[in-house]
Amino acid sequence: MENLKARMIIEIMGRPPEHIKEALNTLVIKMGSEKGVKLIDKKYHEPKIVKEAKNLHITFAEVDAEFDSLEHFFSIIMGYMPSNVEIYAPEKFRLDSNDINSLSNYIMSKLHRYDEIAKRSIVERDILFRQLQALNSGKKMEQLAETKKAKNKSKAKKSKIS
Secondary structure (H helix, E strand, C coil), rough: CCCCEEEEEEEEEEEHHHHHHHHHHHHHHHHHCCCEEEEEEEEEEECEEEECCCCEEEEEEEEEEECHHHHHHHHHHHHHHHCCEEEECCCCCCCHHHHHHHHHHHHHHHHHHHHHHHHHHHHHHHHHHHHHHHHHHHCCCCHHHHHHHHHHHHHHHHHHHH
């Protein structure tokens, strides 16, 4: 397959405007240094104030890039999450089953990783919520730790019995 060429829009929001300009430039440079990626052109736009927010700005860059493979292309769009992507070359391309298998496995590994992060965040949130409830009811952190140890011992005994 010949190299894939695409135009992407990368947006960033924050404050102050000087910071988001610098952050966007750093992001685009980092993208261009990724394996299998060559930047063809880039155009930065000046930050604009977000209408319904205090002192919040948004800016974007239009980036044309060439990718050595579909895997490199998907690595960039999943890693940098552009707000828009347009493939302009080649107009048509043919994929064999090895290309599709490789791409499918790459996407699945990313999705599994995101799922792992989401599940861990939910568990951590639930732990913090229970700790806050306990603290609001007057328990001290030492009491929470002792309760946790007792629950773990109880679970260990149950699993040995089973």
